[in-house]
Amino acid sequence: MTLIRHTFDAGFLVPLQTLVQNATTMKYSAIFIDFDDTLIDTIQDTQNTVEAIYTDHRLDSFFDSFEDYYENFFRPNTIAIWHLYEQGLITRDELLGQRFRNTFKHLPEIEAESIEKINKDYLARIVKATTLLPEAKDLLDYLKGKYPLYMVSNGFANMQYTKIETAGLEGYFDGVVLSDEVGISKPDRRIYEAALAMAGVPADKAIMIGDNYKTDITGAHNAGIDQIWFNPRKIEASAFEPTYMVDSLAAIQHIL
Numbered sequence: 001m002t003l004i005r006h007t008f009d010a011g012f013l014v015p016l017q018t019l020v021q022n023a024t025t026m027k028y029s030a031i032f033i034d035f036d037d038t039l040i041d042t043i044q045d046t047q048n049t050v051e052a053i054y055t056d057h058r059l060d061s062f063f064d065s066f067e068d069y070y071e072n073f074f075r076p077n078t079i080a081i082w083h084l085y086e087q088g089l090i091t092r093d094e095l096l097g098q099r100f101r102n103t104f105k106h107l108p109e110i111e112a113e114s115i116e117k118i119n120k121d122y123l124a125r126i127v128k129a130t131t132l133l134p135e136a137k138d139l140l141d142y143l144k145g146k147y148p149l150y151m152v153s154n155g156f157a158n159m160q161y162t163k164i165e166t167a168g169l170e171g172y173f174d175g176v177v178l179s180d181e182v183g184i185s186k187p188d189r190r191i192y193e194a195a196l197a198m199a200g201v202p203a204d205k206a207i208m209i210g211d212n213y214k215t216d217i218t219g220a221h222n223a224g225i226d227q228i229w230f231n232p233r234k235i236e237a238s239a240f241e242p243t244y245m246v247d248s249l250a251a252i253q254h255i256l
């Protein structure tokens with residue numbers, strides 16, 4: 001782990017009384033936050049990267065259009081392999097290997113070597129595609145110093161740390177909990193238990209912020225952790241109502 005550990009430098013400037021008041025009035029003593037599609041626009045970044053790969057590797061000779069390629073082949077396969085990974089049915093390396101192998105499996109004319117080349121190019125580009133969502137930086141600036149902040153992500157170590165750096169977010173997190181390092185993915189409660197252990201707080205003193213109802217919200221809920229569902233598309237909650245729901249990151253500042 002290469003992240004800079006948080007030092008409580010602001011503490012010297014804050015009168016002790018304020019700190020004591022905060023300690024007694026603040027409900028939460030640690031914030032957990034998802035990364036992809038909560039802080040950075042992974043859906044759009046992925047689509048842009050996949051389109052650049054499509055153009056540069058001349059995939060247009062195999063598909064009707066980019067939309068056909070993306071909607072009917074790349075995206076359904078990506079969703080399927082991530083689902084398998086989140087259930088612990090495939091490993092990280094299998095996921096990385098299957099992304100394009102499966103996408104092109106109906107095209108025997110694309111050789112394994114070319115697929116490998118495309119995959120490598122994709123991985124090199126995707127870690128540099130880290131468009132911050134509107135208000136993400138403002139939210140992190142607001143939370144930093146007020147709470148210890150932990151990223152809880154199903155991303156892969158070698159990619160997520162590069163993405164954090166590319167996005168300019170290294171200074172914000174007291175710790176990073178990755179499925180890849182813990183060996184368990186969200187929504188499994190054990191990744192949340194690992195986050196609680198890292199933060200050194202009980203479940204009722206932590207809150208999880210994330211965009212994904214299943215992995216972030218249900219996972220935290222099952223671990224006894226309150227949740228803020230960042231739900232800009234206003235999807236209906238299916239099983240239970242999250243502790244809080246917001247349609248903008250800015251709204252979180254009214255909760256925490």
Ligand SMILES: [Mg+2]
Pocket residue numbers: 034035036037038210211212
């Ligand atoms: Mg997410």
